[in-house]
Amino acid sequence: MKAFVDTSALAKRYIEEPGSEALEDLFFNTVTDVFVSTLALPEFAAAISRKLRTKEIRKRPAIKALGEFEKDWHGLFVKIPLTEAVAESAESMVIEYVLKGGDGVHLASALMVGVDLFVASDNQLIRAAKSIDLKTYDPVTGPFQYRS
Secondary structure: OOOEEEEHHHHOOOOOOHHHHHHHHHHHHHOOOEEEOOOOOHHHHHHHHHHHHHHOOOHHHHHHHHHHHHHHHHOOOEEEOOOHHHHHHHHOOOOOOOOOOHHHHHHHHHHHHHHOOOOOOOOHHHHHHOOOOOOEEEEEOOOOOOOO
């Protein structure tokens, strides 16, 4: 199964939080290809930086999370570049579904490659993905159950 994972869900792989175990289970038991937008790299770094500033995470675990993410960045993920076509599609989605710019990029990227599953932990983004008939999954809801 080809899955696109947005940064809100992807972070659960590197920082223990609700949905982390379910995401790992999805990666190991269901997904064959993990697609991400190239936007995920700066978004993940920003999320770690914010967690450091707010003291939600200490420096050592933050460095470990960044290192693990970078290892997957260079090996596990199929990266979708932010092309002009993706940007134009994202613009339309941001307006139509009232999304943040980055969320529009993730959704447009997933559509561009035609994934089987869109994984996110953002309710507005999940609703938008469902509106365009993408099969969705939020790891916070528990283990993934395949429904055709």
